[in-house]
Amino acid sequence: MKLFKIRGGVHPDDRKKLSANKAIEPMPMPKLLRIPLQQHIGAPAEPVVRKGDKVLKGQLLADSKSVISAAVHAPTSGQIMAIGNYMAPHPSGLPIRTITLKPDHDDRWIELPAEVDPFTLTLDEIVKRVADAGIVGMGGATFPSAVKLGLRKRYELHTLVLNGAECEPYLTCDDRLMREQADDILDGIRIMMHALQVEQALIAIENNKPEALAAMREASSGFNKIKVINVPTRYPMGSEKHLVQTLTGKETPARALTADIGIVVHNVATAHAVHDAVRFGRPLISRVVTVSGGAIQQPRNLHVLIGTPVQDLLDYCGGFLEQPSHILSGGPMMGHPIPDTKVPVIKGFNGVIALTAKETAIRPPMPCIRCANCVTACPCGLVPLEMAARARNGDLQGAVDLGLMDCIACGSCAYVCPAHVPLVQYFNYAKGELTLRQRAEHKQAETKRLAEQRAVRIEHQKKAKREAMMRRRQEAARKKAAAQTTETEV
Ligand code: SF4
Ligand code: SF4
Known part of the structure; x- marks a missing residue:
C-alpha cells in the first residue's frame, strides 16, 4: 500500500529494547486501590456506592451522567473505605474525587452476562455495551470510546484506523499486547468496524515492531477488509491526524476531526477492551503499563489494576538503579511528570518512565540562534x-x-x-493562560447574564404587584359604586 510523507518529525533514540522483550506479567494485588472518578475527558462519574459498601469485581462504582463521560468500576472485590479527595495523577497533583477500595483478596466477579456473538447485536447495543464498560481511549487521549463509536450517526465514515504506532520512546505496552493478544485485538477491531459500519480497517504499526506486525498479520489473515500497514518509525507517527495523513494522504483540516474526512482512529489497546466488553460484558478495570527508563532496576510490562499506586509498580520492578531526575506518566516526549509515586494508575496511563539525569540531559536555555x-x-x-x-x-x-x-x-x-x-x-x-482567561470571561458573561435575568425577574414581580394593586383598587371602587347604587334604590 502506498504511504504518504508527512512534514517534520524527529527520530529520538527509542530505547524500547529496555522492555520490548519483557512479556506482560500480572501485578500482585495492591493493599489499597485509589480509583479517581475523572480518568477521562469530560464530566466526572457520579458515585453509586457508599463508604462501607462491599463490592464485587466489575461492579459499577460511579456512573456517567453526561454525554461526554465514562463509568468507573471496581477492579477487584472488597470494601469501600472512603469517597473523598485524593491527589490526582496529573502534574498539578491537585486533589480530585476518588473512591478508595480495600481488596478482600477473593477477587470475586459480579455475575457477568453470558458470552454473546457481537454481530447479532444492534449497532446501538454495541455502543451501549462499550459505554457501560467505561472504555476510554487507551493510547493516552482518554476520550470516551462509546462517543467515538457513535459518530456514524453524524458523519459519513468509511475507514477505521487502528493506532499501533506507539511512537513514544521507551513505551512497549501496545507492542506486547499486539504480540501476545492479537486475536482478541482483531475481534475488537471487527466489532468496531461493525459498530461504525465502515468498509475497511487499517492497522498501523511502526516498522520497529516486527513481531507485533507478524502477529497482527497472522490474526487478520482471512479478513480481506482489514490491512496491517508497516509505517515508518518517525515521531510523532502516533498522532491521530499525522497517522491518517501517512496512510491516506488526506490532511485533516485545522481544528476538525478525522471523522470530517470519513475516518475514525482508535488505539489497539482500546480494541482489546472493546472485545472484552462487548463479547464478555467485562468492564475496563485494568490495563498494560510499561515501567521503564534508565533509572529502573528491572524494566517490565505489567498488567495492572486501575487504582494501583505507582509506587507498587516501581517496587515490583526492583526500585531504582539510581535516583531518577524525572518520573513521567507516558513517554518522554509527551508524558507528564508524576507529582508523587502515591498517585494511582488510571485508564490512560500507558507508561511509568523513570529517567536518569543523563537521559534527560537538561541544559540551560540560551538565546535563539534562528537556525529554523x-x-x-x-x-x-x-x-x-x-x-x-x-x-x-x-x-x-x-x-x-x-x-x-x-x-x-x-x-x-x-x-x-x-x-x-x-x-x-x-x-x-x-x-x-488562554484557558484561564476564557474561563474568567465565561464567568463574567455568566454573572452578567444572571444579573440581567434577576433584573428582569424583579421588574416582572414589581409589574405583577402594581397590576394586582390596580385590580384590588378597581374591585374596591366597583364594590363601593355597587353599594351606593343599592342605597339610592332603597
Ligand atoms: S510542540 Fe507544537 S510547535 Fe513544537 S513541533 Fe510539536 S506541534 Fe510543532
Ligand atoms: S535556536 Fe531558535 S530557531 Fe533554532 S531551533 Fe531553537 S528556537 Fe528554533
Whole structure:
C-alpha cells in the first residue's frame, strides 16, 4: 500500500529494547486501590456506592451522567473505605474525587452476562455495551470510546484506523499486547468496524515492531477488509491526524476531526477492551503499563489494576538503579511528570518512565540562534520560534494567530533546538493562560447574564404587584359604586 510523507518529525533514540522483550506479567494485588472518578475527558462519574459498601469485581462504582463521560468500576472485590479527595495523577497533583477500595483478596466477579456473538447485536447495543464498560481511549487521549463509536450517526465514515504506532520512546505496552493478544485485538477491531459500519480497517504499526506486525498479520489473515500497514518509525507517527495523513494522504483540516474526512482512529489497546466488553460484558478495570527508563532496576510490562499506586509498580520492578531526575506518566516526549509515586494508575496511563539525569540531559536555555531547526521539525507546519517569542512577551493573541491552538505539544521542536529553548513550556504556559482567561470571561458573561435575568425577574414581580394593586383598587371602587347604587334604590 502506498504511504504518504508527512512534514517534520524527529527520530529520538527509542530505547524500547529496555522492555520490548519483557512479556506482560500480572501485578500482585495492591493493599489499597485509589480509583479517581475523572480518568477521562469530560464530566466526572457520579458515585453509586457508599463508604462501607462491599463490592464485587466489575461492579459499577460511579456512573456517567453526561454525554461526554465514562463509568468507573471496581477492579477487584472488597470494601469501600472512603469517597473523598485524593491527589490526582496529573502534574498539578491537585486533589480530585476518588473512591478508595480495600481488596478482600477473593477477587470475586459480579455475575457477568453470558458470552454473546457481537454481530447479532444492534449497532446501538454495541455502543451501549462499550459505554457501560467505561472504555476510554487507551493510547493516552482518554476520550470516551462509546462517543467515538457513535459518530456514524453524524458523519459519513468509511475507514477505521487502528493506532499501533506507539511512537513514544521507551513505551512497549501496545507492542506486547499486539504480540501476545492479537486475536482478541482483531475481534475488537471487527466489532468496531461493525459498530461504525465502515468498509475497511487499517492497522498501523511502526516498522520497529516486527513481531507485533507478524502477529497482527497472522490474526487478520482471512479478513480481506482489514490491512496491517508497516509505517515508518518517525515521531510523532502516533498522532491521530499525522497517522491518517501517512496512510491516506488526506490532511485533516485545522481544528476538525478525522471523522470530517470519513475516518475514525482508535488505539489497539482500546480494541482489546472493546472485545472484552462487548463479547464478555467485562468492564475496563485494568490495563498494560510499561515501567521503564534508565533509572529502573528491572524494566517490565505489567498488567495492572486501575487504582494501583505507582509506587507498587516501581517496587515490583526492583526500585531504582539510581535516583531518577524525572518520573513521567507516558513517554518522554509527551508524558507528564508524576507529582508523587502515591498517585494511582488510571485508564490512560500507558507508561511509568523513570529517567536518569543523563537521559534527560537538561541544559540551560540560551538565546535563539534562528537556525529554523524547530520549523523543519514541526509536523504541524508551525513556526515554533515565533510562537514562543509571542508567548514569552505575553502576546497570547499573537501566538494564537500563528497557530498555537494547532500545536499538538509533541515536543519535536524542543527536541531539535540547539539552544535548548523550552519551546513546549512556552506553549503550555500560553495555552493554560488562554484557558484561564476564557474561563474568567465565561464567568463574567455568566454573572452578567444572571444579573440581567434577576433584573428582569424583579421588574416582572414589581409589574405583577402594581397590576394586582390596580385590580384590588378597581374591585374596591366597583364594590363601593355597587353599594351606593343599592342605597339610592332603597
Ligand atoms: S531551533 Fe531553537 S535556536 Fe533554532 S530557531 Fe528554533 S528556537 Fe531558535
Ligand atoms: S510542540 Fe507544537 S510547535 Fe513544537 S513541533 Fe510539536 S506541534 Fe510543532
